[in-house]
Amino acid sequence: MASLTLPAGTSTTFPAVLPASEVRGQELRVHLSAYDGLDPIATAVLQPPRVSLLVRPEQGAYTAVAQTEGQVDAVRFFVDGVVAGVDAVPPWELDASWGSGRHDVVARAVGPVESVLSRAVDVVVPVGAVDSDTGVAAGFRLETVQSGLVLPTSAAVAGPDLVLVSEKDGGVQAISREEGGEWALPREVLDLRDLVFDEADSGLNGIAVDPGFAENGYTYLSHAVDEGGDGDRRSQQVVRYRWDGTRLDPASRHVVVGSVTGPDCHDRDRVRTPDCIPLYGAAHTVGDLAFDAAGNLLVGVGDSALVPVPLKDRHETLWSQDPEVLVGKILRVDPRTGHGVPGNPMYAGDGSANSSRVLVMGLRNPFRFVVDGDHLVVGDVGEEAYEEIDIVHLDQPAGPPANYGWPCLEGSGPSPLGDVSDPGSPWHACASVRASGTEAPAYAYAHTSEGGSITAGVPMTGNRYPPAVRDLFLYGDYSQNHLRTVSLPHGGEGNPGPPIAESRAAGGPVKIFEGPDGWVWSISIYAGALQRLTWSADTPGDVCAVGQLRRAYHDLDGPDSTFDRDYPDGPWSWLQPYSDTHLPTATMGSTECVSEVRLEPTSGSPWATDDAPDVRDHPGDRFGVSWRGRVELEGGTYRFAVRGSEWMRLRVDDELVHDFYSNDFWTDARHHDVVLQAGVHSVGVEYLHGDQDLAYASATWERIGVPPEVVLVTGRTEVAPDGSLSWEVGVRDADGDSEAELLERTRVVAEFLHYNGVGFHVHPYRQVSGARSGTMHVDDGHGAGSGLIRLWAESVDGSGATGRSAPSYACFSDGDVGPCAD
Template sequence: MSTALKRFNGGARAALTTLLLISILLPPVAQPVRAQGGFNLPDGFVQEEVVVGLKLPTSFAIAPDGRIFIAEKAGRVRVFHKGELLAEPFIDISGEVNDYGSRGLLGIAVDPAWPRRPYVYLAFVYDPPEIKDRNKSGARVSRVVRLTADSKDLNKALPDSGVVLVGKNSIARYVGNPDQGDAEPFSCLDENKRPVRDCIANEGDAHTVNMVTFGPDGALYVAVGDGIVNSRGNPRALDIDSLNGKILRVDPDTGKGLRSNPFFDGDPDSNRSKVFALGLRNPFRITVDPRNGRVIIGEVGNQKWEEINIAEPGANFGWPCYEGPEEAASYADCRPYRSGELAVVAPTFAYTHTAQPARGAAIGGDLYLGRTFPPMYRGAYFYHDYNGGVTNFLTFNADGSVTDHEFATNMPGIVQMTATNDSLYALSIVLGGLYRIRYTGAATRPTAATATPRATLRATPARGEEAGAPTATPTPARSSGAAAGKRIRAEVWKDVSGSDIDAFLKTPQFRNEAPTIVELDRLAFPRGSGVNYGVRIRGYLVPPESGDYRFFISADDRGALSLSKDANPANKVVIAYTPDWTNAEVYDKFPEQASGPIALKAGQRYYFEVLYKQGDGKDNLFVAWERPGGGIEVIAASYVEPFNE
């Protein structure tokens, strides 16, 4: 199949075949979750906690022998084996990973022939050593590497076993502007402005190399975003000589393109020889149909649309010329597509962004073909919307259309879902845990929440809508409720240099010196308080009503908000933070500033903790929430009880 495909709608699309899933061996039995505010699941389904205590987990892979490898954003790979999260990581490549914004270690796969082939594959944004100390938000590049496990201890990678499979030329020489993101000159271009062989660009803080997974033929599939927000650079998604904005299909031993690929040109090392599908902006999660090799893609949306695509070899989904059913403004030459000379494949399903209910970031999931879920779910495709914290599933109709059903709500921060014969696994970057959903009893028929087939639509993603990126622009916050004489205690340590929270927590001042106490009437630290200080605010949040809450934080220089599932500080997880400075009460500069929806019960006490580091004097710290049915408000002292040591 070539790029000369007609852009066709659902009526012209061949009927979708039932999608299969390779069943894999399950890990040790998990314990049921006993936290307040768990996933809201259909009757008969239960949520089980597999592993918690992870730091910003982004991806996971279940090995055939049952162990689970879990990637953390900063660059560590954790191992869950025999019911235990091991203290020592499989590997720590944080020194090579740029994790600014939505960058980081985002994809992991285990060789399907494990442990005979003891290989683990990682996809991450690479920080070349020559520019490692330059602006972290500046342009970088991405890589896919293969690691070999130690035959004497499969929970550890052999030292120096890493082999770069994709991105051998993702090096400092081909980074366009390491001091400024989304700016020219663009990366991975030669002196003639043509794409460099085997180089993945990443000017933006998102749309990176996202996922690695295997197909039924043993090929390694790699999902790569367009790497940029600047619209002058995103036309490379349509250029088959660029690796950006593509689904790649390569040999897992060599990283070379396969002869059966649609654009193979006789040279397995050429970029186009590695391309399976193109015209994508941010294919954050993919899965491969093991029966026919079709790739199911969750595309994180742009300004209006989210989409689920099904790609056959050579499929072109048209970004940046199309968004949803509409033509999109673009610096690309879209005339061949709009004239019909070249065309793009419409998505299988697409939906629009909404504020109520919150929808706007499609996280691709997986196919369920086991036998333990009720019949309606068998052959269904599960996917997640990050902004809404909701998981839906698509069923496939005989006429080639699809029906969208709501499956579960109150699932905050899901960044990957994987199905097995009897379970659906969900990884939450917000909760810092991996969870398992199983069916244990009779269930009612699920509601078709959006049952109208929309197979003619197209979707593409925008800045601020990545995984971990709630996108509705908040209105300026006002204080939430009267303080009623209550005060919040803020602990302040002075003369602490730098702007990094981790460095602040390691300083002698924080460890040894008694802090100064400042009393607040809301979760906002007084501006103009000086330079070089750190703050910790602890207490118990007491919601006034039951329902879904969302939390927001702004800070200059850095701030982080943690929340526990109960009153126990040991159960706290980071739910929102600022990866860099923000203006006061601006909550949408970075996706990490906002949490997903979190179910809280009225009158219950939930431990929270705010850490804040100020460096250069342009200080601000504001913590807000969005209560059920309300707007964004700075949290007042009337909803906070003091922390008891």
């Protein structure tokens, strides 16, 4: 207990004697000595606040309840790192409803002297129904094509049935279309984790396939190079691998750009070395890749100089203005040699000089871009004020490359660098840049309280989308979390078009591209999902949302019916007509999106109506029913059960699970256990009704094997003064995996939440695999005083089921933001 004794006849205040930081977590009492005949006085003990949290469902919504001890004046509740409510009167509660997906809830109890943070509680809200408020413009739908990806960063369409996805840590996943038209779960086809540096915003950030991919299988990747050590200087590369029909062959690695690495590249006096891409810090790295119509490879490289100091002290950002340093630019190179190509503004000789490779310069972070005819549409991520879209003509005249002004300009205005006209200023070079006439952005929009991080998308061409958005440019913002449109006349200023998706639905897009089916697809790095933007004047249409299945009726009657065939006599001959029956593609009556697989008992024709009765030869008999759709499931072991009066088939992810008679006689033969990864899975059910009196069918599934339990505990809720943060993971698997086996498949992930006002955007920071405990060193370099660290852990059991912990928040001493705000 901390105490303070005042001598008689004196007075004082606590801040002058005992700073609150020195008594955090202690009981407090004030003693007053006897004075002028008065007895001594001792105040009641002031107990430090303590808080725990539970969240309970309440008829479709949720109530968060904080339980406190000690002196508490108010409780602030945070959902996903953002304040959701304050309660100043006990019992401390928050009533709320949240969108589908995973959410974390945390409470801060505020006392007279200090405040404390509870442990977080994880809440997983199921996917909403079709007619729920989706946050998507009328007629549009954001469908999940496939999930289960880990920090996906980019994607490339490698054919009508193949999409390759890069993951931040160095993995490449293939997602293939199956015979039924559904997209399979991700399958790893290349592992570059030992080569890729993936801290903060670094990682495997770009992927593209060669225009001749069908013949040569060439696939291009961009990443920061893991050179070992703890320094802040590294190098970057664009590399090529060959697809062999099944995977990307590791032995086929070829460096296209960035053959010079290590100190020979990133030492200050070596950054101009030909074929060197230096990196200072861990952000604004090499990123997007694309091909122009001539087959040249376009490479986006950020200024590679984001370190934890204000812009005025980041002098390396001026490399964006130096054509001999391959950062802050878009390069155009020959994909075979990595040299610049004729037609580049400063091309000379054999194109091996760095300046020969440069198409456009003066960019901060051209994270995503797209070729649109003879132009390049670039989304350049801004610093403090604006996000911008730049339109670059691919046919550049000889001379200095097109220059968009960074770091001397942001948007069309000067960046905060002080008096650049002073010859003694380290930024004096910006005086001539600002005076020489740089390129203006075609469109710019201001940051909000969530900051900004633009993801350039694609033109919405063709007739699939409605006239109101046709030929507009679709872009997203990863921080502000939206999908919007803008008109972009080449050579003119852009004007905003209709919004497409707001933060409840956009999913934090980091890549937007035209999918293999002609719809616009996008990648959400944190949902770990591929999404597809569709539009239809009809709702729900033929394609049902995730969580729904399309039900259809099929005719099994007629002259070719298997139920009229003659089969050899035998004990099982009565089953032969069913096993030989395959549902025709044609349907009877209307199709409908339904939420369950169920046919209520009937002796009639459930599709028939008074206006369209069943007039077949065997009305009420010889029909089939099909259900097919996609469901999003947690990882684990699922028991699928079918029950029907006759034959049923069940497919999960196009794998045949059941194909037999299914009435109650067969008991356990109708039950099948299937291990599934977390993600979207296709479910197909068929019921065949012959000539039995009654038709009925159902199929259900439930998880019987749970993912491993994962608990993450940090030593404290504050980052130590030296930047250290200790953690420990506890894992347990009800299905029998040992702790040691689970720890081998466990990873701890640290994220930096960068706040701008009340909102934030997330920077993947660091991850550690295969350890029970440890200490990581963190800093708030992305935004001094405006961020915090959020950690979480996940473990995969032997069946492939994944468990994830609730997160832990860790505060910096000067990070008075979000849940860390006292």
